Amino acid sequence: MSFLDDVIAGLSLPQKALPPKYFYDATGSRLFEKICRLPEYYLTRAELSLTRANLSSIARFAGRGCELLEYGSGESLKTRLLIRALRPKAYLPVDISETALASAAARLRRQFPWLRIVPIVGDFSRPLDLPPARGPRTAYFPGSTIGNLTPEEAHGFLAHARAQAGRMLVGTDLRKDANLLHAAYNDSRGVTAAFNLNLLARINRELGGDFDLRRFSHYAFYNAGRGRIEMHLISLERQVVKISRDRFRFERGESIHTENSYKYSPAEFRALAANAGFRQARVWTDRKGLFALHALQTD
Numbered sequence: 431m432s433f434l435d436d437v438i439a440g441l442s443l444p445q446k447a448l449p450p451k452y453f454y455d456a457t458g459s460r461l462f463e464k465i466c467r468l469p470e471y472y473l474t475r476a477e478l479s480l481t482r483a484n485l486s487s488i489a490r491f492a493g494r495g496c497e498l499l500e501y502g503s504g505e506s507l508k509t510r511l512l513i514r515a516l517r518p519k520a521y522l523p524v525d526i527s528e529t530a531l532a533s534a535a536a537r538l539r540r541q542f543p544w545l546r547i548v549p550i551v552g553d554f555s556r557p558l559d560l561p562p563a564r565g566p567r568t569a570y571f572p573g574s575t576i577g578n579l580t581p582e583e584a585h586g587f588l589a590h591a592r593a594q595a596g597r598m599l600v601g602t603d604l605r606k607d608a609n610l611l612h613a614a615y616n617d618s619r620g621v622t623a624a625f626n627l628n629l630l631a632r633i634n635r636e637l638g639g640d641f642d643l644r645r646f647s648h649y650a651f652y653n654a655g656r657g658r659i660e661m662h663l664i665s666l667e668r669q670v671v672k673i674s675r676d677r678f679r680f681e682r683g684e685s686i687h688t689e690n691s692y693k694y695s696p697a698e699f700r701a702l703a704a705n706a707g708f709r710q711a712r713v714w715t716d717r718k719g720l721f722a723l724h725a726l727q728t729d
């Protein structure tokens with residue numbers, strides 16, 4: 431399915447929806463990097479701090495000298511800590527955002543000239559064509575990006591990942607006070623709103639859409655029953671939007687569901703991983719109990 435096919439299919443559903451992987455063009459990746467530095471967005475800082483605090487046991491689990499495969503590597507921020515501690519034989523970052531991947535790889539080459547870096551532009555929700563492993567391979571999936579998949583998709587992803595690496599480190603955001611979650615996805619500077627709206631701007635740029643961004647607004651809330659933040663774009667009025675040859679009707683108040691961000695308790699994630707064939711060897715959390723890093727293995 432192309433970007434256009436996915437957009438047409440998603441906007442034709444009774445509850446309009448767009449896949450979150452399309453947030454990440456060059457503008458979207460830059461906006462996401464800004465989100466990571468916002469005071470309200472605790473996730474990045476919490477994961478960095480738990481990684482720093484437990485670096486030697488994390489490195490021991492991952493296996494020094496392994497090949498490090500990363501899904502959704504973005505700017506590879508936390509990975510730099512791991513690379514220093516692990517001295518991997520190779521680093522294989524996989525990302526759908528070509529620009530984010532290229533600039534991260536260039537920066538890492540300057541910082542770690544001894545490291546073999548094999549950047550892979552790809553979509554981890556589909557089978558990936560990876561170079562054959564030259565030794566033990568450990569996968570790294572930080573940032574709670576697995577939370578952007580439904581639990582069923584996460585199960586499918588993990589079940590496939592088993593064939594790619596026998597050990598995995600997966601970062602997940604923890605269930606917590608809804609007020610903290612609400613603030614993290616409704617920041618006061620409006621960066622998350624700009625990130626969400628960029629999806630419509632991208633459809634205009636790449637697919638000849640005519641979305642008027644002033645007629646849509648960012649809406650994010652915590653759905654406690656399902657343990658997830660939902661992001662939507664709400665149509666502020668009754669309108670028709672054209673995308674290439676197709677037209678889509680919006681009622682006033684109707685939404686496009688653009689993202690889920692699942693929050694897992696340690697036990698919930700352990701059960702999900704177990705169903706996909708992984709045993710949870712360890713789990714580390716930060717001192718405030720905001721974020722978790724799971725060590726998963728198949729043996």
Ligand code: SAH
Pocket residue numbers: 450451454459462466474501502503504505506507508524525526527530552553554555572573574575
């Ligand atoms: N790992 C980084 C970035 C997380 S943001 C961190 O922890 O801060 C999510 C990243 O995953 C983005 O860089 C985005 O481009 C990438 N991404 C999202 N969906 C993807 C998909 N289906 N396939 C590959 N990369 C994807």
Ligand code: AVI
Pocket residue numbers: 465473573574575576577578615622625689690691
């Ligand atoms: C990449 N992913 C884990 C982010 C999240 O928190 O779900 C994307 C994001 N959406 C809004 N803010 C950040």
